[in-house]
Amino acid sequence: MGIKEIRTALKVDLNKHAREQPGLHNRWHPDIPACGKIANNEVVKIECLDWTGGQIQNNDSAEDVRTVDLTEIHYLSGPFDIETAEPGDVLLVEIQDVQPFQDQPWGFTGVFAKENGGGFLDEIYPKARHIPGVRFAGLIHPGILGCAPSAEVLAEWNKREGELIAANTVDGRVVAQPPQPMNSHAGSATEDIKDKVAKEGARTIPGRPEHGGNCDIKNLSRGSKVYLPVHVPGAKFSVGDLHFSQGDGEISFCGAIEMAGVITLKFTVIKNGMAKMDMKSPIFIPGPVEPQFGPGRFLTFEGFSVDEHGKQHYLDATVAYRQTCLRVIEYLRRYGYSDYQIYLLLSCAPVQGHIAGIVDIPNACTTLGVPMDIFDFDIRPEADAVKRDMGSCAFASE
Amino acid sequence: MGIKEIRTALKVDLNKHAREQPGLHNRWHPDIPACGKIANNEVVKIECLDWTGGQIQNNDSAEDVRTVDLTEIHYLSGPFDIETAEPGDVLLVEIQDVQPFQDQPWGFTGVFAKENGGGFLDEIYPKARHIPGVRFAGLIHPGILGCAPSAEVLAEWNKREGELIAANTVDGRVVAQPPQPMNSHAGSATEDIKDKVAKEGARTIPGRPEHGGNCDIKNLSRGSKVYLPVHVPGAKFSVGDLHFSQGDGEISFCGAIEMAGVITLKFTVIKNGMAKMDMKSPIFIPGPVEPQFGPGRFLTFEGFSVDEHGKQHYLDATVAYRQTCLRVIEYLRRYGYSDYQIYLLLSCAPVQGHIAGIVDIPNACTTLGVPMDIFDFDIRPEADAVKRDMGSCAFASE
Amino acid sequence: MGIKEIRTALKVDLNKHAREQPGLHNRWHPDIPACGKIANNEVVKIECLDWTGGQIQNNDSAEDVRTVDLTEIHYLSGPFDIETAEPGDVLLVEIQDVQPFQDQPWGFTGVFAKENGGGFLDEIYPKARHIPGVRFAGLIHPGILGCAPSAEVLAEWNKREGELIAANTVDGRVVAQPPQPMNSHAGSATEDIKDKVAKEGARTIPGRPEHGGNCDIKNLSRGSKVYLPVHVPGAKFSVGDLHFSQGDGEISFCGAIEMAGVITLKFTVIKNGMAKMDMKSPIFIPGPVEPQFGPGRFLTFEGFSVDEHGKQHYLDATVAYRQTCLRVIEYLRRYGYSDYQIYLLLSCAPVQGHIAGIVDIPNACTTLGVPMDIFDFDIRPEADAVKRDMGSCAFASE
Amino acid sequence: MGIKEIRTALKVDLNKHAREQPGLHNRWHPDIPACGKIANNEVVKIECLDWTGGQIQNNDSAEDVRTVDLTEIHYLSGPFDIETAEPGDVLLVEIQDVQPFQDQPWGFTGVFAKENGGGFLDEIYPKARHIPGVRFAGLIHPGILGCAPSAEVLAEWNKREGELIAANTVDGRVVAQPPQPMNSHAGSATEDIKDKVAKEGARTIPGRPEHGGNCDIKNLSRGSKVYLPVHVPGAKFSVGDLHFSQGDGEISFCGAIEMAGVITLKFTVIKNGMAKMDMKSPIFIPGPVEPQFGPGRFLTFEGFSVDEHGKQHYLDATVAYRQTCLRVIEYLRRYGYSDYQIYLLLSCAPVQGHIAGIVDIPNACTTLGVPMDIFDFDIRPEADAVKRDMGSCAFASE
Structure with missing residues (x-):
């Protein structure tokens, strides 16, 4: 002191x-x-x-x-x-x-x-x-x-x-x-x-x-x-x-x-x-100062252990989480973001990835909660979605 | 109305x-x-x-x-x-x-x-x-x-x-x-x-x-x-x-x-x-009325995709979550609970299971947060652990 | 048990x-x-x-x-x-x-x-x-x-x-x-x-x-x-x-x-x-199940111990809280609510009334936080305010 | 950007x-x-x-x-x-x-x-x-x-x-x-x-x-x-x-x-x-990063508009909040703190001061929530209170 x-x-x-x-x-x-x-x-x-x-x-x-x-x-x-x-x-x-x-x-x-x-x-x-x-x-x-x-x-x-x-x-x-x-x-x-x-x-x-x-x-x-x-x-x-x-x-x-x-x-x-x-x-x-959005402010996506080729996996939470991420990408496209932008966003923003169910054979279910309040516009499903010019990430030359 | x-x-x-x-x-x-x-x-x-x-x-x-x-x-x-x-x-x-x-x-x-x-x-x-x-x-x-x-x-x-x-x-x-x-x-x-x-x-x-x-x-x-x-x-x-x-x-x-x-x-x-x-x-x-313990009230366990036989799995979040659950069981034993009691507790109490890291080959890392405030006694690691008589679950006859 | x-x-x-x-x-x-x-x-x-x-x-x-x-x-x-x-x-x-x-x-x-x-x-x-x-x-x-x-x-x-x-x-x-x-x-x-x-x-x-x-x-x-x-x-x-x-x-x-x-x-x-x-x-x-909106979801009004006639009161938190309530009523009118509707709403919704400052003579300052997520529409100041037909409360005959 | x-x-x-x-x-x-x-x-x-x-x-x-x-x-x-x-x-x-x-x-x-x-x-x-x-x-x-x-x-x-x-x-x-x-x-x-x-x-x-x-x-x-x-x-x-x-x-x-x-x-x-x-x-x-203790982690004191001389005041929230502060000081003394230490603590720690009731004549009721998790020891009423040597604040000479 x-x-x-x-x-x-x-x-x-x-x-x-x-x-x-x-x-x-x-x-x-x-x-x-x-x-x-x-x-x-x-x-x-x-x-x-x-x-x-x-x-x-x-x-x-x-x-x-x-x-x-x-x-x-x-x-x-x-x-x-x-x-x-x-x-x-x-x-x-x-x-x-x-x-x-x-x-x-x-x-x-x-x-x-x-x-x-x-x-x-x-x-x-x-x-x-x-x-x-x-x-x-x-x-x-x-x-x-x-x-x-x-x-x-x-x-x-x-x-x-x-x-x-x-x-x-x-x-x-x-x-x-x-x-x-x-x-x-x-x-x-x-x-x-x-x-x-x-x-x-x-x-x-x-x-x-x-x-x-x-x-x-x-x-x-x-x-x-x-x-x-x-x-x-x-x-x-x-x-x-x-x-x-x-x-x-x-x-x-x-x-x-x-x-x-x-x-x-x-x-x-x-x-x-x-x-x-x-x-x-x-x-x-954890410490007490996490960003605190309130549970009701997370738009939450579900994913299951069926992969993008339609193949059923056995209680595989990794496959389920991958699918969950893809569901977010598909959803956020409607605002004009490119897939890469969303991919990066999911990686760096305070999104919440949960194991939801892992015993109900054959599907593991995971969820990913996106805090709606990090966006400048309303991303709730019932709000009108306007496609904006979101520019792009910087890409490497081939 | x-x-x-x-x-x-x-x-x-x-x-x-x-x-x-x-x-x-x-x-x-x-x-x-x-x-x-x-x-x-x-x-x-x-x-x-x-x-x-x-x-x-x-x-x-x-x-x-x-x-x-x-x-x-x-x-x-x-x-x-x-x-x-x-x-x-x-x-x-x-x-x-x-x-x-x-x-x-x-x-x-x-x-x-x-x-x-x-x-x-x-x-x-x-x-x-x-x-x-x-x-x-x-x-x-x-x-x-x-x-x-x-x-x-x-x-x-x-x-x-x-x-x-x-x-x-x-x-x-x-x-x-x-x-x-x-x-x-x-x-x-x-x-x-x-x-x-x-x-x-x-x-x-x-x-x-x-x-x-x-x-x-x-x-x-x-x-x-x-x-x-x-x-x-x-x-x-x-x-x-x-x-x-x-x-x-x-x-x-x-x-x-x-x-x-x-x-x-x-x-x-x-x-x-x-x-x-x-x-x-x-x-x-989700709705706004989840139990709200504060982030600093979750004793959180880590688990990795190395199974209980020491075998390394490739980015397998299911294996990691299983290991995470086992870590909680091992920890809570010190208060006198049987493994079955803890197993049931993890299933029904508001514990938080997160995907922590899922890209750092070869280990997936998951976490499981146990709200300390659901216990009548102090389960922080630095508090003295007293082994109590916790009775037992009801078991089926063989 | x-x-x-x-x-x-x-x-x-x-x-x-x-x-x-x-x-x-x-x-x-x-x-x-x-x-x-x-x-x-x-x-x-x-x-x-x-x-x-x-x-x-x-x-x-x-x-x-x-x-x-x-x-x-x-x-x-x-x-x-x-x-x-x-x-x-x-x-x-x-x-x-x-x-x-x-x-x-x-x-x-x-x-x-x-x-x-x-x-x-x-x-x-x-x-x-x-x-x-x-x-x-x-x-x-x-x-x-x-x-x-x-x-x-x-x-x-x-x-x-x-x-x-x-x-x-x-x-x-x-x-x-x-x-x-x-x-x-x-x-x-x-x-x-x-x-x-x-x-x-x-x-x-x-x-x-x-x-x-x-x-x-x-x-x-x-x-x-x-x-x-x-x-x-x-x-x-x-x-x-x-x-x-x-x-x-x-x-x-x-x-x-x-x-x-x-x-x-x-x-x-x-x-x-x-x-x-x-x-x-x-x-x-308190128990752990309060509605949990997140601090960033409270539109919060300030009030001071100067009454509606312009009179300065000495560190009077009651006068300040009254003024704070009036500020909310004035604001919410723009959505078509009558004053009585807002008065009742403030009384029964989970609004947060805080003592902010109570030492800076002569003004006490209190705040009242209104959870924005209880409304069907966006009440943030920067969102467009549309005056709606909100009907009215039931009134007693004179 | x-x-x-x-x-x-x-x-x-x-x-x-x-x-x-x-x-x-x-x-x-x-x-x-x-x-x-x-x-x-x-x-x-x-x-x-x-x-x-x-x-x-x-x-x-x-x-x-x-x-x-x-x-x-x-x-x-x-x-x-x-x-x-x-x-x-x-x-x-x-x-x-x-x-x-x-x-x-x-x-x-x-x-x-x-x-x-x-x-x-x-x-x-x-x-x-x-x-x-x-x-x-x-x-x-x-x-x-x-x-x-x-x-x-x-x-x-x-x-x-x-x-x-x-x-x-x-x-x-x-x-x-x-x-x-x-x-x-x-x-x-x-x-x-x-x-x-x-x-x-x-x-x-x-x-x-x-x-x-x-x-x-x-x-x-x-x-x-x-x-x-x-x-x-x-x-x-x-x-x-x-x-x-x-x-x-x-x-x-x-x-x-x-x-x-x-x-x-x-x-x-x-x-x-x-x-x-x-x-x-x-x-x-407010922003989303307030310290987040959970509602169930606030030991909360009540105060009323009856002053320390027993005098009844009319719906006076300032008197009530003063009394609420005094109740905290009286309580925390049992851990060895001096009144001044608690007074300073209430001023600088993230305590929550609420208007509880302000219409039930003649008493205003305010509350003050002290986050229990800022203390190194357990301050719940049912935990044993040990009087410690808490030293003292620095005082000015007379």
Whole structure:
């Protein structure tokens, strides 16, 4: 309380390549050295790059989005040693604030080429910056936070994801990303550790049950508390991938409004917490400042596990959610939006994606609620729909 | 306005078998005769049986739950001819009230034997009435509402579900229910129509994209508006399966708190609505009276598409939601609840199931938010957990 | 839990005069005999008349509203002896449900003649049933609940209100109602107690700090907990004056939508609670099912303590709230509503009345938020305002 | 959209006296020259001093609070000419963001000496920085915004407030502040205009019905829209007095958490809006990001118009709200807080002050809801209350 300023535990340099900054890293590995210490119960500020590590510029070109190098994304800030944290503990991380840099108040969103990460609807919308008629309050949050895996946990990740890759039955798709030495960044690691991390380090793209990671949970904003399993001494906590706003599912992959910025966190160690709570995956309590539209202000679409070719799937919520997204796109077209504009909007606006029914064979049913109040015009079904000139997103050249 | 009473469009008799009541039916078929007419813009009351058609009694035995005959469930009230409704229109149904019968103020929930419908976690919790320490306000809603399919739509349902049944690759499970003549009830149909309905009529268990049906959307309570596609002249609207309360996913199959009661609906025909809105599946706007706990009062669990055997699945939200449910069960055990108690609780309490991330290969991430305020004690992770004697559910004999 | 039915602690007879029913009473007095016993921790149902004790009929005449006899209103159900409750305890009353009688689903609202109780704006709108274009979910609650005063508390009430009456400086107005023998109803009291109650019993019109009473708090609906000071052995709890819906302030006096019905309550005695909490007036925790429009859906008006004659008042929140109500009336006229229609609407719809600023001399500032979603049309200032034919309320003949 | 940066319409210098900055002023007067032009539909940033104009330092001394010079407070940023705005128009001001200066992330609150402005409870708590056990998300908002009065409006203010001062019947209190030449700051005005403003300019302390001004409405945060009457050509809009957080009523006068910062506003002129809306006072629509605790998380206190000496007042909501505040103070003492700590807490935390009933003679009833979730411990009445060492506020020396 009082006049003590909050310590900044890590500063980043927006004008220097991420790889040259020893407080950043882009793989999950227990041997990446800590870039700093944080006391139990301490509050610190941590600066973060945007998730591309600065590959995207504040302009209207879509070329940089198209050619993002996905081997060098997710430069995370950390890892930090949290004093007194031991394997088996739970690390309580309270998010006290998340802000853009005051002199860099911008963000971006986009859709990748299918061959470059793609997105949830990438077969239908393979390529796409501008969505008029829409405004919403951002619910700023970090896409990624978590503690380092232990060697055992890391080995388990590489094994099970390797098996999926080996057994790949999904027609023509990359189903998971194995360790990738190219552009691996292990912070301030010595050469031999660097090599080890490059060879073994888990990619940061997926969230994983044992530690959380890239969960892209849109509600982890100011006031939230996250409870994270600790697998290594000191916890080795990392954070990054700040989002100005995101919808449930982050459906266009780089779907949130991505930004660099500063996050203020408080750390508290709960001794032996994993056993006490029988914790296998992170849990959290959101903060009280979500945008609050009222339940009656969500135009809500239903989707079922029958795909766009009429094929019936068995209780498949992923297929159902895809269909739900398509239903929104079909509906919003009537106001003049292009499909890509809606696709991006669903990814970055505070839309609510729910599991509605998941037991009534053979159909899973999911819903997607679109807050009507983010639009400048009335989108209720009974209001007249006027087709407007909505311009278009910025597209990459072929 | 004023003194005119609301007309009751259908009365049910709780002391008579559902099959003997011509205003009920338990299959979806265009030829089931309408049991009454409702004017465009009219408000009516419609009485409904509980979803088992009265097979469950208000007692503490679990035998009746175990032996529910699933061939004769979902006796729906209807179908009703809505004046002026034509194929291609959209039927706006406003839910003005849903209430239990004043002299039958009770409900039930339960878990079925795996061989008898099962539930979302039925491999793990195969058999299970009493959950102390918990109280919550009901958000009363109909589990099922929809208009009759056309002959073409019905044929499409039977074809695609038949293909799934034929191709069944899900180890040892019933993946879908084909038409089932036994116990089919076609309302007031003549004998030949009865036979036709028995042979072709679609089961009421799954929701389906073309008309909605059994969507089990917990938010369709007082004040909600539902927009339904119309496939046959007069719409042939049916409703039933009232729930006192339900959680997202209704995970234990008969997971809601099921009840008989009265629903008050207003009907408005939107001419040519399907084309205007490019509508393929129902959409809705919830009412304003959901229980409102505040975002910061949801203890929220994360789950990922890695199953309980450690197997990695590709962006499978169904696997992820299953895991999320398991994480809640593991956590709540520490207060003395049995797994079955928690399983039932998740099914009937107002829990929030969200799609969090569905693009970060290979893991889908879902979340399940449990409102902490429904418990008599403090379930936050940092509060002391005291193991209490929570009794047990009622179990069926083996 | 289980199959035990909830006991009805009091039945009322809608076809019999309130005065002939010994479980009702219409004065606050410690000597009114208890009409029944309720155990600590028991849940009971209690039936209630509407606040006029049945003087208003379900028709379109306004004559009965005009001529309501205010000496015989507020027939409360009770008093009930709560076992173990002693002076100094706090009685926790949990409101589990409030419902209209199933066969009497109607209510009313109205404005009284100024000489007959009047209302908050009765100088401006001295006389006035029909408000088209508006629909809202009711938040059903009891206007009155409280425990009986002790003899000392009652004497204090009569003294201080008597002093106000004696010193009446408010031009031409009735400022308080002294005890009124006419039409006093003391339940099952013997003749001498009846006389005592008639002579000394406090009128039920105002809420009072020592016990609550007629607080007309619109949020005390399903799920609410009320903590009441206990002044006499057994608490002698009474309840009545059910409202289907009300706005903050109940500004037109009989401003709520008034109804008869059934309330389900749970009683728990907190021993010595008044000293523990230093409790001088009731406190409460609302239930979680308020209508939830979202903060961004309230069109909110400001009012200040400068009256309609331009006179500056010193930090007077009552004058400010009056002005705030007038601002809403002036605004809503543009849609074709008459002033009386708006006056009634403000009284019965879920409007939010806040104290905004109360320290910036000389102006108090209050606000009144009108939920825009209760209207069938768009009332935002930037939307086109179309004057419609809104009909009129029912008026009494002169 | 895109890469255009938002223009900063006014920069302030935190190291220079407010009086030396021509873009600031501290009186309301039509002749204060505009400090800049803003286009219709333009979005700009405006920097603001804290309301004391920098008199309070970031330290733990309370002396500076005690000796604040109230003749030179409320240095507002502006006035700004809004292009096309004319008397009779309505100026729509959309609040897009409010932030502290990134390198000045602090604020303060305090209680003044009774002779120096005092506060709502200043007779009871005449003097008083530290409230442990409490944390809440700020709802940052401007305390003051409004357009300049016309000469006629200003004359009316001075007349009616002068009459109140002349007729002062409130025992020993300053009831209003007349124009005060000392320390008047008229921006860039020439000497003769300066003199005129000093002599006639209305003090900025009270909000006033004709233009809003210092309304201290805690909900005017990000996303809010305010509709302001325009009285002079160009509107001459001013803004200032930023609050990090405030409770309804701002009861301790300097009760909000006060701060300097930057506000981002969009301006839109609604031609002839005052007549169209029959607008006499500002109206607004709050933004969607209020802290959202859920109705069931507010411990709510009732107060009535019987003062602390037992005197009955007639429907006086100001007396009732005072009593309501006192009830909270009495209750929260049991956790070890001093009265001053609670007084300050009520002023700066997001507490909800409602008008409950204002027609039931002779008692007005107001309520004050305290969000239980801002406390580190359980404040429900049924939870055990432990008296803690809560330290104390910083006090000024006598």
